[in-house]
Amino acid sequence: MTENLTPGQLFVDPDAWTNMSQWHERVAHIRRTTPVLPLDVAGYENVWVLTRHSDVFNVSRDNIKWLNTPRAVLGPDADWQKTVASGMPLPASLVQLDGTKHQKHRLVASEWFKPAAVGSRQSRIDEIADQFIERMRELGTTCDFARDIVQPYTLRVIMDIYGVPHEDEALMMELTQGVFGAADPEFMGDVGDPGARLAVSIMRFIQYFAAVTEDRRACPRDDLATVIANGQIDGCPMGDVERLWFYIIVATAGHDTTSFALSGGLEVLLQNPAQLQALRDDPNLVVNATEEIIRWTSPVRHFLRLATEDMRIGDSIIPEGGRVLLSYPAANRDETTFVSPMNFDVRRTNADKNVSFGGGTHYCLGAQFARREVRTFLGRLLPQLATIEANGEASWSRAHFVSGVKHLPITYCFKN
Numbered sequence: 001m002t003e004n005l006t007p008g009q010l011f012v013d014p015d016a017w018t019n020m021s022q023w024h025e026r027v028a029h030i031r032r033t034t035p036v037l038p039l040d041v042a043g044y045e046n047v048w049v050l051t052r053h054s055d056v057f058n059v060s061r062d063n064i065k066w067l068n069t070p071r072a073v074l075g076p077d078a079d080w081q082k083t084v085a086s087g088m089p090l091p092a093s094l095v096q097l098d099g100t101k102h103q104k105h106r107l108v109a110s111e112w113f114k115p116a117a118v119g120s121r122q123s124r125i126d127e128i129a130d131q132f133i134e135r136m137r138e139l140g141t142t143c144d145f146a147r148d149i150v151q152p153y154t155l156r157v158i159m160d161i162y163g164v165p166h167e168d169e170a171l172m173m174e175l176t177q178g179v180f181g182a183a184d185p186e187f188m189g190d191v192g193d194p195g196a197r198l199a200v201s202i203m204r205f206i207q208y209f210a211a212v213t214e215d216r217r218a219c220p221r222d223d224l225a226t227v228i229a230n231g232q233i234d235g236c237p238m239g240d241v242e243r244l245w246f247y248i249i250v251a252t253a254g255h256d257t258t259s260f261a262l263s264g265g266l267e268v269l270l271q272n273p274a275q276l277q278a279l280r281d282d283p284n285l286v287v288n289a290t291e292e293i294i295r296w297t298s299p300v301r302h303f304l305r306l307a308t309e310d311m312r313i314g315d316s317i318i319p320e321g322g323r324v325l326l327s328y329p330a331a332n333r334d335e336t337t338f339v340s341p342m343n344f345d346v347r348r349t350n351a352d353k354n355v356s357f358g359g360g361t362h363y364c365l366g367a368q369f370a371r372r373e374v375r376t377f378l379g380r381l382l383p384q385l386a387t388i389e390a391n392g393e394a395s396w397s398r399a400h401f402v403s404g405v406k407h408l409p410i411t412y413c414f415k416n
């Protein structure tokens with residue numbers, strides 16, 4: 001429940017993200033009254049929270065004056081100080097790199113994510129979607145759509161590109177939940193606190209991908225793991241730290257995000273039967289509906305940017321070295337960009353103006369995959385169903401960085 005939280009806590013307290021209607025109501029007030037909000041939460045760096053669409057968009061696009069830096073995600077200061085004191089290399093995935101170093105690393109794999117390359121994998125995405133629609137048939141007339149169908153579906157699409165075998169999918173799921181859902185007791189496992197859970201997951205990722213690198217260097221294949229294992233920067237092999245983080249970001253960012261978009265998308269469709277019907281009546285709407293789902297769910301809750309000089313945003317000055325938090329879900333409900341932003345509308349004409357995938361040089365590498373995964377699944381499932389309804393309350397993951405609907409009980413009936 002959000003009523004006891006201060007404005008700043010709404011952005012960092014994991015509980016705040018378990019009831020999004022309340023969250024959006026409170027944040028709408030903040031956006032109108034304090035669009036550049038000092039976080040002011042004990043134990044956290046005092047970043048400025050940006051909730052207006054124009055501010056999030058403009059800062060995202062200016063990759064010269066605003067940098068990502070290794071501290072691209074907001075966590076407790078004590079955790080960050082522990083990471084620094086441990087002497088372990090700081091995170092160095094694409095989102096933590098800046099300037100030409102970022103550009104050169106992104107180039108290593110960018111061919112795989114271009115529209116034509118992603119389009120050429122459509123038949124494989126269709127096949128994987130069909131496998132999970134078949135699983136729904138096998139489960140009868142009820143399932144937990146988020147846990148039983150969407151999570152394994154989105155995971156398999158990415159692991160298929162990666163070249164990770166089916167038997168390792170469960171491990172990838174567990175480790176991703178350790179990275180993104182570390183504060184959610186359901187994903188905590190045997191480890192006592194979120195910081196430790198995160199560290200354990202990263203160590204296990206490192207071990208797993210060290211073996212993958214060895215294998216793909218010895219026996220290259222036509223998969224993304226081979227591209228990362230053999231990636232070169234200025235004619236030399238990519239650094240060990242950057243390579244490991246490259247694997248980790250694609251493995252993690254690649255499925256929990258899309259899975260929350262699809263589970264949250266079905267949740268809102270079931271809450272709005274007229275919208276679901278519109279989509280069923282006109283299957284061509286699925287492309288725009290997918291944009292609206294991505295606006296509505298905004299599964300990545302923020303990234304940070306650091307000011308390289310004093311920067312003015314509205315009436316506020318962010319001093320050189322200060323950080324801003326780009327609140328994507330808040331920006332996606334800005335009434336000055338989206339008409340009636342609290343309404344879900346599969347026909348919204350500017351749904352594609354959402355900032356869920358960020359912007360500028362860091363614009364989500366996997367956006368084409370994410371869109372195709374969502375629209376392929378809905379586009380193939382809905383025509384086969386006679387009915388589909390909620391079968392109890394949905395529940396939300398307790399996490400402030402990447403989160404969404406983690407359980408969605410549904411009941412359904414196939415046409416034959």
Ligand code: HEM
Pocket residue numbers: 060094095096106158249250253254255257258261294298299300303328356357358359360361362363364365366367369370
């Ligand atoms: C609905 C699903 C997704 C959402 C909402 C999402 C969101 C984001 C956001 C907000 C960023 C940071 C952009 C910025 O800093 O301006 C990002 C970056 C990234 N995403 Fe996604 N993402 C999704 C799906 C995917 C998928 C499917 C993949 C991989 C196949 C992926 C891989 C990446 C990578 C590698 C980056 C780092 C790009 C860079 O810094 O150059 N994402 N994503």
